[in-house]
Amino acid sequence: MSVSAPAQKRLLALTRGDPSGIGPELALKAWLATHADAEAPPFVIAAEPDHLAALARRLRLAVPIEVVETASQAPDAFRRALPVLASPASVVGQAGAPDEADAAATIASIETCVRLVHKSEAAAVVTNPIAKEVLYRAGFSHPGHTEFLAELALRFFDVTMRPVMLLWSPELAVVPATIHVPLARVPTLLTRSLLVETGLVVAHDLRLRFGIETPRLAFTGLNPHAGEGGAMGGEESEIIIPALAELAQSGVTVSGPHPADTLFHAAARRSYDVVIAMYHDQALIPIKTLAFETAVNVTLGLPFIRTSPDHGTAFDIAGKGLADPRSLIAALQLAGRLASRSCPAP
Template identity: 60%
Template sequence: MARGGKSLILLTQGDPAGIGPEISLKAWLMRKEAGLPPFAILAEPGHLRHLAQSLSWDVPIAETDLSGATSVFNRALPVIPLNLDMGGPVRPGHPDAAHAPAIIASIEKAVRHVQAGEAAALVTNPIAKHVLYEAGFSHPGHTEFLASLAKEPGGTAPHPVMMLWSETLAVVPVTVHIPLKDVPQALTTDLIVTTGRLVARDLQARFGIAHPRLAVAGLNPHAGEHGALGAEDEAIVAPAIEILRKEGIAAEGPLPADTMFHARARKNYDAALAMYHDQALIPIKTIAFDEGVNVTLGLPFIRTSPDHGTAFDIAGKGIARPDSLIAAIKLAARLARGGQP
């Protein structure tokens, strides 16, 4: 729970030309049937009002500050105005680098509010990194930007860990957005240990799991087949698991990734550590494509996000499903309660 007992969940607008704004509107429309807690969005009220009208959705927009957001939530979508020029008209499906300052400002202001205890948790709508890069954005991605904003003056940025979570499976890629050919060089025992520690810590502190169980995938087919299919599993992965065990963390592996994700196997762990991006994301997007949530571990505040992108190809058509955003809002509120459902 945020300081001062605040329970409001704060959303960023994401890329205004993507589906973030419309799934936020739709989530508000579904607030009762989905059992959503009060949430507000940092955005330009005029853009959201125009979008709702263009879709013929009855979503009243209430311009408010954080202190008044909860009280208006049941009758209108609370919008915390950015008070910024959007840099030009917003055309759904047409990303524009002129929108970058507003996109970035929404994230920066939301982080400040959550860090100040004025909201319980942060839910970020999707952004398109290429749009921000055109405007001089210097961070590799959304998560790294959040880590930089979390840095204490004179300190170092925290090490963020990406978890993809659903009610049926939680996965963590140890290496993330790098080419597959670079994974063996990037994968180290220290990186696996650091990731495993953070996952175990946040599963305890935020998800309320007293004794987290980690399943650690091997890098190679059949976890290397005792070295016959690659030396990395014995030389890099197995030593990391041994270190985690000595620290009291229940870690098993290296396990063949092809047998880790069926229903019986999933009962034996709380989170799976995968060695590279697709090894983690293929199973969860197969099992829980619409309900998966991106959770950033290792930050001093709670951050969740829908497990999908901006979907410019369908933006503004009113057909984007809000399931993942709804799941992200509900999980953010759950984590703010210390993992209590």
């Protein structure tokens, strides 16, 4: 699925993620890879500058750190140093050994970046990976990033939105209708209204954000062979087909339900812009097979643009210089393109 080229470059707000994971290393490497490229969107990270500087020295990455007082100073600074909106908190955890004492500053970094977008000081939010279990131990009450961003949308923008997770790559774009739930619960959570709401959000944002005039949404079935006419389950006829009919009546271009095992080969991918799958692995296995290093997580349904790399904190390699920044760079590039085409400069 392609995205139209940007007309101009606007500042992106990057969160620090868990400081004991690979997020800080990714930020340093992303700056190294992009700061001299006039076509790359500049970004500012909300983080602890001494921690970033110490990590750069330890990994022998030639990344100067520049603390900026306001986001407006960041685009000019970006070409000579990594601009940082300084966190007042020091990092407690060590590389690969997270500490719940860092949770408050990790959460504050996300809030800071959303606030920058709300104030039109940044064009989009790009999030580094967090460790949800670490945040839970510190009292974090949201299932994950996406749900917290929905709360911030209500807090800062005064709008209630239904966030939808899109995994995007040039090769494939997928949306899981149900996300981080046990597989046994999927049939009970899969409802006609869920699929209709998801389809409407996806179609709207593919038009608004991605510039696809008539998005083509392909839906998988839940069961093998899309139910085989009811022989392998009734969810297709009872839930999915009625949802597709309702979406079609609303003007959305849909197809399905398709057997998932024949929907992701090259010829099939030319027939749609996005697949809406019924559960997490049904969507993420194919995209991580095709685009593991470059897939980007995009949250649709928010009043602002949010992207993130499609991987976790990777504590096992944190601080070792082994982190691959390609997914974060892809997330920054996509955020820049989406922001430039859908958000005029203030």
